[in-house]
Amino acid sequence: xxxxxxxxxxxxxxxxxxxxxxxxxxxxxxxxxxxxxxxxxxxxxxxxxxxxxxxxxxxxxxxxxxxxxxxxxxxxxxxxxxxxxxxxxxxxxxxxxxxxxxxxxxxxxxxxxxxxxxxxxxxxxxxxxxxxxxxxxxxxxxxxxxxxxxxxxxxxxxxxxxxxxxxxxxxxxxxxxxxxxxxxxxxxxxxxxxxxxxxxxxxxxxxxxxxxxxxxxxxxxxxxxxxxxxxxxxxxxxxxxxxxxxxxxxxxxxxxxxxxxxxxxxxxxxxxxxxxxxxxxxxxxxxxxxxxxxxxxxxxxxxx
Numbered sequence: 682x683x684x685x686x687x688x689x690x691x692x693x694x695x696x697x698x699x700x701x702x703x704x705x706x707x708x709x710x711x712x713x714x715x716x717x718x719x720x721x722x723x724x725x726x727x728x729x730x731x732x733x734x735x736x737x738x739x740x741x742x743x744x745x746x747x748x749x750x751x752x753x754x755x756x757x758x759x760x761x762x763x764x765x766x767x768x769x770x771x772x773x774x775x776x777x778x779x780x781x782x783x784x785x786x787x788x789x790x791x792x793x794x795x796x797x798x799x800x801x802x803x804x805x806x807x808x809x810x811x812x813x814x815x816x817x818x819x820x821x822x823x824x825x826x827x828x829x830x831x832x833x834x835x836x837x838x839x840x841x842x843x844x845x846x847x848x849x850x851x852x853x854x855x856x857x858x859x860x861x862x863x864x865x866x867x868x869x870x871x872x873x874x875x876x877x878x879x880x881x882x883x884x885x886x887x888x889x890x891x892x893x894x895x896x897x898x899x900x901x902x903x904x905x906x907x908x909x910x911x912x913x914x915x916x917x918x919x920x921x922x923x924x925x926x927x928x929x930x931x932x933x934x935x936x937x938x939x940x941x942x943x944x945x946x947x948x949x950x951x952x953x954x955x956x957x958x959x960x961x962x963x964x965x966x967x968x969x970x971x972x973x974x975x976x977x978x979x980x981x982x983x984x985x
Contacts, residue, residue, distance in 0.1 A: 683802040683828050688772040725760050731897070731940035732756055732962070738896050744937040744945035744957065751960045755938035758969070759962035766805050766964055775804035775824060782849040784817040791855050791883060791984045792819035792846035796839065797967075798860025798889075799905065800828065805859065805967050812977070819850050825865065829903040832861065832868050832915070839869035843881050853883040855980055859967040860942065861905060863890025863933075864919075871922055880930070884983050886976055888934045888966040892916075893947040911947070928952030932979060934972060936961040 732752055739746060747755065782792070793813060795806045803810075803822035813820040821842045825835045846854040858866050866885050873881065891898070894911035901907060908915040934956045935948035941963035942948045949955045961969050 682826060683771060683775075683800065683824065724763060725756070728759050728763065728940060728962075729756055732759075732938065734897075735938070735940050735943045738943050739937060739945055742937075742944040742946055744935070745959065747937045747960065751938060755940070755960055755962045755965075758960075758965045759940060762962070762965040762968045766801070766968065770807045771802050771804035773804075774807060775802045777804075778807070778810040778814060778822075780821040781814055781817075782819055782821070782845060784814075784819050787817070789852070790818050790850065791852045791980075792821070792850045793980065794839070794842050794846060794854050794856045794882075795820060795822040796856060796858040796862030796865050797823065797825065798858075798862050799909075801859070805964075808968060808970075808973065809857070812973070819846060819854075821846055825862075829905060831904045832864050832908050833872070835865045836869040836872045839865060840873070843869075847881060853881055855883050855983055856885040857888070857976060857980075858885065858890060859888045860890055860963065861909065863887030863892065864909070864916075867892075867919060867923070870927070871919060882930070884930055884932065886932045886934070886979060887948075887950070888972065888976070889936065889939050889942050889948050889963050890933065890950075891942045891947055892933065892950040895942045895947055896944065897941055925952060929954075932956060934958055934966060934976070936963075936966065939963045939966065 732755060736747060736752060795803065795809060797803060797805050802824040806822045810820065810822055823838055823842060825838060827834060843854060856866050863885070870882070891909045894909055894913055894916050896911060898906055898909040898911070901909065907913065928950050929952065931950050931953035933949045933953050935945055936958050937945050938960050939945060939948060939962060956975065958966070958972055958975070961972060966972055
């Protein structure tokens with residue numbers, strides 16, 4: 682559904698630009714140029730505004746504040762990352778690479794389950810899927826449905842994927858989750874524990890997950906968006922129902938330039954291992970080669 686919706690958005694944008702060309706080119710090329718430039722600048726301007734708000738909200742946060750040069754680099758990085766993710770990978774390449782349950786790599790490797798975040802699909806994991814395919818590691822990447830429903834509604838998809846990876850490898854998988862995907866993993870684990878099941882994942886690695894909510898979600902009105910508001914009733918209930926020792930199975934990557942999940946500390950889970958990656962904005966947490974290398978090294982360490 683997300684791929685179709687994002688293709689429609691790109692189509693409407695192209696039609697709008699084509700209409701501007703037809704309507705204004707004969708009369709005023711300069712007006713046309715200004716309109717086209719304005720349309721192209723919408724995403725960079727929105728990302729810049731998010732980073733400015735983030736920098737202000739992050740004042741007093743335990744994470745080191747981002748200096749202006751770092752903020753500028755983060756803005757450029759996020760413009761590039763979001764253009765690739767929302768302009769190509771997700772709308773057109775989400776299913777280009779299939780899951781790999783019976784890889785040609787070494788036997789006995791743990792599988793990896795990739796869970797995307799809000800308004801995304803499995804296409805955001807394109808470089809990760811390419812890497813796992815190349816090295817022969819078992820993996821599955823989900824496209825969560827319904828995209829704007831309750832986070833709890835996605836637990837069944839996670840359950841089926843965990844079962845499939847476990848049956849294929851004979852070992853509990855490692856979960857790598859971006860943004861809301863980390864909350865989906867926690868919601869699934871809560872549901873599994875309620876059924877009295879033993880833990881069926883080895884470790885959960887989260888990238889920019891709003892474990893404690895995010896300031897920006899105050900403007901969200903979808904069911905899952907409201908659940909990600911700072912100290913939302915849903916988040917408080919989730920934390921209250923998790924045993925303290927469960928946090929040891931989590932590693933949380935967070936940044937002082939995350940333009941979606943802020944204040945920065947909200948991307949950490951009390952009791953979990955925190956990994957601070959300075960200067961990396963939100964979408965780039967799932968696309969940055971440096972972050973990906975750190976996570977791959979952690980996966981290799983955990984694959985025991």
